[in-house]
Amino acid sequence: MRYKLVELEPYRPEDTQQKIDEDHGLHPDDKYLKPGRIPHIWCPGCGLGIVLAAFIKGMDSMEVNVDNCAVVSGIGCTGRVAGYLDMDTYHTTHGRAIPFATGLKCAKPEMEVVVFSGDGDLFAIGGNHLIHAARRNMDLTVICVNNFNYGMTGGQSGPTTHMTAKTVTTPYGNCEYPFNLTHLAYASGAVYVARWTSFHARYLIESIRKCFSKKGFKFIEVLTPCPTGYGRPNKLGTGLEQMKDYRDNSEIRNGINPMEADAALRGPIVVGEFVDQEKPTFLDRYNEDILGKMSSSG
Numbered sequence: 001m002r003y004k005l006v007e008l009e010p011y012r013p014e015d016t017q018q019k020i021d022e023d024h025g026l027h028p029d030d031k032y033l034k035p036g037r038i039p040h041i042w043c044p045g046c047g048l049g050i051v052l053a054a055f056i057k058g059m060d061s062m063e064v065n066v067d068n069c070a071v072v073s074g075i076g077c078t079g080r081v082a083g084y085l086d087m088d089t090y091h092t093t094h095g096r097a098i099p100f101a102t103g104l105k106c107a108k109p110e111m112e113v114v115v116f117s118g119d120g121d122l123f124a125i126g127g128n129h130l131i132h133a134a135r136r137n138m139d140l141t142v143i144c145v146n147n148f149n150y151g152m153t154g155g156q157s158g159p160t161t162h163m164t165a166k167t168v169t170t171p172y173g174n175c176e177y178p179f180n181l182t183h184l185a186y187a188s189g190a191v192y193v194a195r196w197t198s199f200h201a202r203y204l205i206e207s208i209r210k211c212f213s214k215k216g217f218k219f220i221e222v223l224t225p226c227p228t229g230y231g232r233p234n235k236l237g238t239g240l241e242q243m244k245d246y247r248d249n250s251e252i253r254n255g256i257n258p259m260e261a262d263a264a265l266r267g268p269i270v271v272g273e274f275v276d277q278e279k280p281t282f283l284d285r286y287n288e289d290i291l292g293k294m295s296s297s298g
């Protein structure tokens with residue numbers, strides 16, 4: 001079969017105003033979105049829209065000043081979030097959302113910095129950055145959409161792909177052990193760790209709200225259907241059917257050690273707010289310990 005590349009219209013900010021005048025603003029969340037970028041690229045049944053809507057709801061209900069908040073994404077279907085939000089957003093290179101966000105936070109400590117990216121972006125190519133930002137307790141909120149595969153590039157296996165799951169690169173089933181992202185984030189030093197699915201939108205909003213009121217490295221994993229890349233080869237059904245599976249096979253266990261938080265291919269899935277602790281951030285310690293010593297020695 002021959003594919004014809006569709007030529008995309010370049011984004012023109014002047015179109016935005018025209019769209020707003022025509023039909024934008026009908027929904028209360030519209031003020032957070034760039035109408036010139038909608039419709040989005042996500043497949044029917046993809047859970048990404050729910051996660052983005054939950055983020056907007058959390059931000060809106062906390063009355064976060066969008067002029068003082070930045071969203072940083074890597075590359076992938078999840079990374080597209082940066083292009084849809086009408087605020088300071090950065091669509092960085094693959095795997096580099098965390099170092100970009102770290103630099104931003106150090107340069108502008110007064111800003112809320114949120115990293116929004118996929119499991120492959122954050123834990124494969126970007127895995128080293130994530131564990132070290134957690135170790136340093138950088139004051140960042142990381143929302144990781146885990147759809148268990150590289151969605152954007154056609155459904156390859158990655159560090160979260162379930163053992164035995166089929167993907168385009170594991171046609172006989174995956175034989176690698178997957179990461180438990182919540183356990184890894186906790187072991188690396190995160191002060192807040194939660195896991196929800198895109199079915200648990202209200203809990204997810206609460207976690208996002210909490211992250212806006214808490215300092216340190218905060219990590220939220222959101223299990224999300226990718227019916228195109230992962231659902232199809234593994235016969236998980238449509239996005240809606242996967243949402244029903246999340247409803248029927250999830251168990252909320254707040255406060256457990258994330259090490260015990262399983263998330264099997266066809267359930268059971270353990271979700272909840274696993275970790276909530278306090279610890280000085282990198283910038284707290286740097287400003288107090290290092291800058292203090294530098295000024296007293298000079």
Ligand SMILES: Cc1ncc(C[n+]2csc(CCOP(=O)(O)OP(=O)(O)O)c2C)c(N)n1
Pocket residue numbers: 075076077078079094117118119120121122145147149150151152153158
């Ligand atoms: C340096 C580099 N390597 C590889 C790619 C190709 N690439 C683009 S997105 C992606 C994977 C995205 O997977 P994930 O982060 O899980 O996000 P999803 O698309 O599933 O939301 C890859 C490998 C790239 N853009 N840059």
Ligand code: SF4
Pocket residue numbers: 041042043045046047048077078147151152225226227228229230
């Ligand atoms: S490929 Fe998967 S993750 Fe990407 S938009 Fe489609 S369903 Fe969503």
